Amino acid sequence: MKKSILIIVLLLLFGITTKEQITGINLVNNPSFEEYDSCPNNGNQMAKCKYWWGFSTEYYNACANYNTGVSVPSNLAGFQYANTGNAYAGFVIYSNSESNYDYREAIKTKLKSTLVADKRYCNQLYVTLAEFQSYFSTSFSFLDSIGMLFTIYSVPDVDNAFYIGNNIKILNSIYNIDTVSWFKMSNSFIAKGGEQYLTIGNFDNVINYPSGGIGMAYVYVDDVSVCECSFKFSLSNDTTLCNGEILQLNVSMPNATYTWQDGSHDSTYTVTHAGTYYVSAYFADYNITTYDTINIMYKDCEDTLVIPNIFTPNGDNYNDYFVIKNSNNWNINLQVFNRWGNEVYKADNYQNNWDGKYKGNPLSDGTYFYIIKAKGKDSGKEKEYKGSLMIMR
Numbered sequence: 001m002k003k004s005i006l007i008i009v010l011l012l013l014f015g016i017t018t019k020e021q022i023t024g025i026n027l028v029n030n031p032s033f034e035e036y037d038s039c040p041n042n043g044n045q046m047a048k049c050k051y052w053w054g055f056s057t058e059y060y061n062a063c064a065n066y067n068t069g070v071s072v073p074s075n076l077a078g079f080q081y082a083n084t085g086n087a088y089a090g091f092v093i094y095s096n097s098e099s100n101y102d103y104r105e106a107i108k109t110k111l112k113s114t115l116v117a118d119k120r121y122c123n124q125l126y127v128t129l130a131e132f133q134s135y136f137s138t139s140f141s142f143l144d145s146i147g148m149l150f151t152i153y154s155v156p157d158v159d160n161a162f163y164i165g166n167n168i169k170i171l172n173s174i175y176n177i178d179t180v181s182w183f184k185m186s187n188s189f190i191a192k193g194g195e196q197y198l199t200i201g202n203f204d205n206v207i208n209y210p211s212g213g214i215g216m217a218y219v220y221v222d223d224v225s226v227c228e229c230s231f232k233f234s235l236s237n238d239t240t241l242c243n244g245e246i247l248q249l250n251v252s253m254p255n256a257t258y259t260w261q262d263g264s265h266d267s268t269y270t271v272t273h274a275g276t277y278y279v280s281a282y283f284a285d286y287n288i289t290t291y292d293t294i295n296i297m298y299k300d301c302e303d304t305l306v307i308p309n310i311f312t313p314n315g316d317n318y319n320d321y322f323v324i325k326n327s328n329n330w331n332i333n334l335q336v337f338n339r340w341g342n343e344v345y346k347a348d349n350y351q352n353n354w355d356g357k358y359k360g361n362p363l364s365d366g367t368y369f370y371i372i373k374a375k376g377k378d379s380g381k382e383k384e385y386k387g388s389l390m391i392m393r
Contacts, residue, residue: 026225026227028224029050029051030050032087033061033087033088035049036049040061041065044056051109057107058077058091059090060087060088061086062082077132078130078179082222083128083222088220089220089222090219090221091201091219092104092105093105093106093201094202094216095217104201104202106199106200107199107221108154108198108199108200110154110198111196114194114195115196117192117193119228120189120230120231121226122187122225122227123189124187125146125172125184125200126184126223127146127172127185127220128178128180128219129218129220130219145203146219147172147202148200148226149170150169150191151195152197155197170189171187172186174219187287200221233292235249235251236294238295239294240299245306246272248269248271249269249277249294251268252268253267253281253283255285256281257282259280260279273298274298276293276296277293303376304326305324305332305374306326307372308322308324312392313357313362321355322356324350327352331374331375332349332374333374334371334372335372337368338366339368339369344368364391365392367389368390369386370389372384372386
């Protein structure tokens with residue numbers, strides 16, 4: 001079994017993939033609400049949390065005394081531990097009454113930097129319902145979503161004054177959230193440019209059941225992030241291989257599921273023959289699918305050196321030597337180094353006879369690095385190859 005695996009590894013001469021980092025730095029200051037100017041001692045004190053504010057909104061922190069009603073995990077809105085650390089925000093995303101049929105609160109912050117036009121950004125927050133609404137409601141409030149609003153100017157700090165206009169509004173469904181767990185809400189958007197303020201609240205329609213009753217929905221929010229992001233990847237340019245070579249395509253993108261042209265779903269795909277190869281990557285958190293294709297061709301490469309990336313000098317008469325294929329027409333100078341840069345082998349006219357030893361002693365298993373300088377016996381053409389090889393016994 002071990003030998004058959006090694007045969008496959010020997011043929012995987014190189015892999016191709018390029019990709020962009022999916023997420024950059026978080027542009028939200030104090031994203032978990034841990035930093036504060038002073039510990040809250042009452043409701044309506046969101047402004048005591050550094051970098052955040054909001055009309056009539058609550059700041060909950062474990063530093064607060066239980067009797068203040070804004071402690072963690074027990075407070076006047078219910079019982080809940082923070083998703084991260086010791087603090088979170090809380091506010092009414094919807095309430096109706098005879099005096100105010102559509103009352104909404106929101107929390108706000110200024111981003112670390114202004115959003116750049118046409119850049120994609122990923123936004124995320126964690127939400128859970130508080131037990132608060134059950135004490136004051138005679139009906140259920142069905143909310144479509146909790147939203148993030150990105151604006152050039154700060155939204156006026158007055159209830160229900162949601163300055164939406166031509167700004168960027170991102171909605172995340174909250175149909176299935178409850179009072180027990182924290183729920184991750186993820187999305188992405190393309191910036192129009194110039195947005196530097198973030199408002200989190202309810203920007204959607206509300207349905208009360210039964211009609212005519214007083215409905216209320218109060219949420220806790222934690223761990224807010226807004227990051228520049230990209231889901232692009234590339235299988236690289238179309239390429240031509242030598243007959244007999246095998247290429248491994250690699251698409252290791254975080255939190256993605258893959259589908260290749262033949263329906264397989266691994267993050268890698270081994271190419272053994274010419275053709276067009278296709279893979280799509282689906283990112284469930286953001287409901288985004290990206291894809292790429294590559295064309296692979298084969299040709300006869302008698303004059304091209306084929307250098308293995310592994311050999312197994314274990315004395316079983318199979319793959320015991322570091323053999324460079326198609327070397328007959330070349331004079332080859334070979335140097336091999338260990339990972340500390342020490343030379344462990346050198347030959348000025350290499351004859352495919354290195355058995356993985358240094359001064360007569362077997363080298364330990366692991367990765368080594370080679371420099372090959374080849375000169376054509378007839379043409380005088382010179383080539384240089386650098387790469388890594390693995391010794392495995």
